[in-house]
Amino acid sequence: MRTDELLAAAFDNIEGVVTRAVDGLTVDQLAQAPAPGANTIGWLVWHLTRVQDDHVAEVAGTEQVYTAQGFAQRFALPFDDRETGYGMDVEDVARLRAEAVTLLDYHRAVHAATTTYLRTLSDGDLDRVVDEQWDPPVTLGVRLVSVVTDDLQHAGQAAYVRGLVT
Numbered sequence: 001m002r003t004d005e006l007l008a009a010a011f012d013n014i015e016g017v018v019t020r021a022v023d024g025l026t027v028d029q030l031a032q033a034p035a036p037g038a039n040t041i042g043w044l045v046w047h048l049t050r051v052q053d054d055h056v057a058e059v060a061g062t063e064q065v066y067t068a069q070g071f072a073q074r075f076a077l078p079f080d081d082r083e084t085g086y087g088m089d090v091e092d093v094a095r096l097r098a099e100a101v102t103l104l105d106y107h108r109a110v111h112a113a114t115t116t117y118l119r120t121l122s123d124g125d126l127d128r129v130v131d132e133q134w135d136p137p138v139t140l141g142v143r144l145v146s147v148v149t150d151d152l153q154h155a156g157q158a159a160y161v162r163g164l165v166t
Contacts, residue, residue: 007121008119010152014111017152021161022042022158029165030099038087040094044154044157044158046098055146055147056114059117062117071129075138079095121140
């Protein structure tokens with residue numbers, strides 16, 4: 001198995017968990033916090049997808065799926081189109097109301113863009129420095145593993161919340 005195939009398998013796992021967490025839920029269920037101040041399924045999935053979209057588009061040198069494919073308009077959220085959810089407060093989380101089909105369509109489109117990008121990579125590409133603001137500088141491999149780790153954590157949280165609200 002090549003490195004790009006390994007990374008694709010990890011992103012496939014995320015897509016599977018996201019689908020199981022969201023599929024068939026209503027807008028109200030997706031927006032239901034399991035406790036005061038907790039994140040909702042809808043927000044968790046939107047956020048993890050926004051982060052993947054943002055980070056992969058940056059390293060791939062492409063426009064984000066969110067704006068390129070009209071998802072910013074479909075969601076019609078009261079946030080800047082560059083918003084990924086990082087640092088949002090409870091009120092911001094509560095503002096995210098979306099249909100399951102919109103969340104899943106967006107996640108699947110980002111997943112497709114991600115896997116397309118991964119197929120262009122060789123093992124040597126993973127050592128390329130993509131962010132010099134850290135010490136040590138962040139390589140492409142580290143950035144992609146970071147996205148996988150963060151996304152799986154949030155997808156698991158969404159799956160857990162589904163069990164609480166359904």
